[in-house]
Amino acid sequence: MAERLEITLKQPNPLFEKWLEKWLEEAERRNAKSQYKLREALHALRSYPLPLATGRECAILRGFGSTLCNLIDEELRLYQERQHISQLQPTMQTFQSDVKQLVHSIQKNKSRKLQTKITKKEQKAIADEEERQRQVxxxxxxxxxxxxxxxxxxxGKNKRTxxxxxxxxxxxxxxxxxxxxxxxxxxxxxxxxxxxxxxxxxxxxxxxxxxxxxxxxxxxxxxxxxxxxxxxxxxxxxxxxxxxxxxxxxxxxxxxxxxxxxxxxxxxxxxxxxxxxxxxxxxxxxxxxxxxxxxxxxxxxxxxxxxxxxxxxxxxxxxxxxxxxxxxxxARGAQLTIREIFVQQLLQLHSLSLEKALAIVEVYPTPRLIFDAYEACTSEKEARSLLATISCGPLQRQLGDKISQTIYDFYKTDFQ
The missing domain is CATH 3.40.50.10130 (Rossmann fold)
Structure with missing residues (x-):
């Protein structure tokens, strides 16, 4: 019966630990808030038993956000340039490389089959999203x-000049x-x-x-x-x-x-x-x-x-x-939320500044909510002054009756 052999690396990621220790020391010296995340990340890295080839792979560990992973990748690139090598050779066995290559091949084949089932428009949308996510x-x-x-x-008006x-x-x-x-x-x-x-x-x-x-x-x-x-x-x-x-x-x-x-x-x-x-x-x-x-x-x-x-x-x-x-x-109108469209609509009214429009949508984020508030009023007089007490700007001045009545007339007037 074959006996299972277990090998544990004492320090599987010495470079990454060295860089984290340096950044943590700098953060502690400046008393920066980042020191807590760095300390958590360093502890997680020391506890992890396997080698990591890139900063992106560190994302599986606690304390490693996108910014820290990018920092490690950039430090790794500079280190490789100084050592005049094209890539970092991992200390793991070739078995891991073979497994990764096999997984990549399977994913590639699945991607090809998927692309045959989706439209060109959907393919373009996927490609665009991948391009947006690609790290530069x-x-x-x-x-x-x-x-x-x-x-x-x-x-210019005169194309000759x-x-x-x-x-x-x-x-x-x-x-x-x-x-x-x-x-x-x-x-x-x-x-x-x-x-x-x-x-x-x-x-x-x-x-x-x-x-x-x-x-x-x-x-x-x-x-x-x-x-x-x-x-x-x-x-x-x-x-x-x-x-x-x-x-x-x-x-x-x-x-x-x-x-x-x-x-x-x-x-x-x-x-x-x-x-x-x-x-x-x-x-x-x-x-x-x-x-x-x-x-x-x-x-x-x-x-x-x-x-x-x-x-x-x-x-x-x-x-x-x-x-x-x-x-x-x-782009004008690109991915606008209802709240943003509501703000732009309010800005078309005379004497309504951006600060006043934002104050209104803070209380009533959509036109539907302001309509419901008007319907809940017991009288037209109450409805016309509904927005008068909303405060806006650094001095927290109230909108006043005039603007409140203007908005009421805009939304409640029937146009034949």
Whole structure:
């Protein structure tokens, strides 16, 4: 009768332990909150009896989130480059490799059979989702930073002459591309040699004073600000440009200046004021050169909107959104919830700001709920003042009777 032989490795993952110990020591020195997760992960790794080949495989252990797994993978890649080897050789026997190869072959065959049963549209949806989930890592020196310009910013009326925006950017020796953007007018991407594109955490919405007045009158002003706040790019630059002598704008200049101040205080946007198109492009050229200096020595990782971390210039590694994901998610009306549609609907009403609309949907998240609340009122007078006491903004001012009555009339008036 054959006797079972059991082999236990004393330290199956020495490299990973070494890196975790180093990061834990740094976190404890800074008294960072991450020290608790790192300590939990290190304990789980020391207790695990088998070798792990990548950071992604560590996800099966306690304390290992996507960020920590990505950190290990990047450290592993740098280690391999220093050792001049193409891949890390696991200490496990070839049996494990054979099993993995067999499982991969079976999965591949099953995938082929499945693809024959689903439509091309479904196949494309699966491929798109796989592309969204694919991890992208850019090491320092492997990418270029490019300014993206929305097509609407470069469509000149006279096609025989070079567009001013293009001309100015070229004169400043700025690497740029013109393409359709679904959010903002200018943003920056990092692109590697494989064509992967990650969006830097800065975006510019450009408004000439006459366009600003027009957007306030037709309701685009609040809607655009709302979409910019929801897109996932943390630093929004609101670039305001003079229109001649700022006369004949359609709204008093004092009203426009107040709107700009509100944008800075309530929305948290950075305001930049320029005199003309040349000055605007010079400002963008300066921002571009600053971003190149800040990011060229960083490791860039693709991440999801939910996992984005606040931008810190001192960080050596930074998670960014993929451009394609930003483009699709920010498209007008793309994957909007009922709550978001309700906000956009309220913003079309006169004198209803974004802060007031958000305060209403905080109490009544859908139109159905506000209709039910109206029906529950004992009189029309009570219904017309239903929203008057809702507070909004930093000062928690009440909406008041006028806005409450306007919303009641909007939803309860029958149109024949």
């Amino acid at each position: 890592i850019m090491s320092p020196g492997s990418f270029r930073i490019i300014l993206l310009v929305d097509t609407q910013e470069t469509n 070079l567009d001013q925006t293009r001309c100015y950017l070229e004169s400043f020796d700025i690497l740029y591309e013109v393409r359709r953007l679904t959010i903002g007018d200018f943003l920056w991407i990092a692109r590697d040699q494989e064509g992967n594109e990650l969006v830097l955490p800065f975006i510019v919405e450009r408004k000439r004073f006459d366009d600003l007045a027009s957007s306030i009158r037709d309701g685009r002003f609040h809607e655009q600000k709302h979409r910019l706040r929801q897109c996932g790019i943390q630093n929004v630059i609101y670039l305001v440009e003079d229109y001649g002598n700022n006369e004949h704008l359609g709204l008093p200049i004092e009203s426009l200046q107040q709107a700009i101040v509100n944008t800075q205080i309530h929305s948290g946007f950075t305001i930049a004021h320029t005199q003309n198109n040349f000055r605007s492009m010079k400002h963008l050229a300066g921002v571009t050169k600053t971003l190149i200096r800040c990011f060229r020595n960083k490791v860039l990782l693709s991440t999801t909107k939910e996992d984005l971390q606040p931008y810190r210039s001192s960080a050596d590694m930074y998670g960014l959104l993929k451009f394609r994901a930003l483009y699709e998610d920010s």
